[in-house]
Amino acid sequence: MTGGREPRVVAHRGASAAKAEHTLAAYELALQEGADGLECDVRLTRDGHLVCIHDRTVDRTSTGSGMVSEMTLAQLEELDYGTPGEPARLLTLRQLIELTLDWTSRPVKLFVETKHPVRYGGLVEAKLLAELARFRLATPASADFSRVVVMSFSAAAVWRVRRSAPLLPTVLLGETSRYLGGSAATTVGATAIGPSIFTLRQHPELVDKAAAAGRATYCWTVDDPADVDLCRDLGVGWVATNHPGRTKLLLGAS
Ligand code: G3P
Numbered sequence: 001m002t003g004g005r006e007p008r009v010v011a012h013r014g015a016s017a018a019k020a021e022h023t024l025a026a027y028e029l030a031l032q033e034g035a036d037g038l039e040c041d042v043r044l045t046r047d048g049h050l051v052c053i054h055d056r057t058v059d060r061t062s063t064g065s066g067m068v069s070e071m072t073l074a075q076l077e078e079l080d081y082g083t084p085g086e087p088a089r090l091l092t093l094r095q096l097i098e099l100t101l102d103w104t105s106r107p108v109k110l111f112v113e114t115k116h117p118v119r120y121g122g123l124v125e126a127k128l129l130a131e132l133a134r135f136r137l138a139t140p141a142s143a144d145f146s147r148v149v150v151m152s153f154s155a156a157a158v159w160r161v162r163r164s165a166p167l168l169p170t171v172l173l174g175e176t177s178r179y180l181g182g183s184a185a186t187t188v189g190a191t192a193i194g195p196s197i198f199t200l201r202q203h204p205e206l207v208d209k210a211a212a213a214g215r216a217t218y219c220w221t222v223d224d225p226a227d228v229d230l231c232r233d234l235g236v237g238w239v240a241t242n243h244p245g246r247t248k249l250l251l252g253a254s
């Protein structure tokens with residue numbers, strides 16, 4: 001078991017249990033509830049903009065339908081991403097960066113997960129790094145001081161980020177203990193591993209193994225209070241949750 005500070009809380013797609021995911025309202029609520037970090041998924045539009053959307057299509061999360069990669073930013077902005085009675089606009093990565101940096105009452109980190117990295121062969125990472133550079137976020141003084149963490153299930157994507165921006169912290173996400181406990185994270189230079197809570201329940205030794213290699217653990221998606229306790233006891237560094245406010249309260253009370 002790894003002692004030390006309690007896990008920091010990352011709002012998964014914003015406070016997405018209470019508000020429509022990846023919307024301004026979801027992220028604003030997460031900040032108000034005390035989240036230490038904000039998680040978002042990014043995809044490229046047809047005309048090369050990075051937008052905060054999880055799925056390949058807009059069907060589940062908006063009033064429209066179609067592939068994100070086949071629609072322009074202007075087309076995507078015409079849709080409603082909210083809920084009945086609470087409409088919401090599309091959020092671009094740029095807008096989410098601005099929201100994060102504008103929140104000055106405490107340091108909050110932005111955890112950006114690149115989706116479809118294989119299909120674009122590096123274009124998503126290049127666009128992301130260019131966007132971060134625009135805000136002087138691509139070259140932090142150290143990983144600890146970075147306001148942004150880049151995450152991917154693709155080891156190639158993590159490697160590309162490390163090669164272009166060596167001080168930017170990265171999380172290699174994965175589904176299995178064999179993968180995350182193997183050599184992949186070391187090979188690509190990831191600063192943290194990212195198991196799901198299902199993997200961590202079965203393989204709690206992953207946390208100490210990562211720590212022994214100088215790596216933190218980021219666990220997703222930790223919504224059950226018993227899992228919050230487990231992550232705290234194991235010494236997990238970051239827990240991603242759809243309930244940031246409740247999770248902060250649980251950790252504060254324990
Ligand atoms: O935070 C990592 C987690 O979000 C990965 O799964 O499908 O929710 O993007 P997914």
Ligand code: CA
Pocket residue numbers: 039040041113
């Ligand atoms: Ca994600």
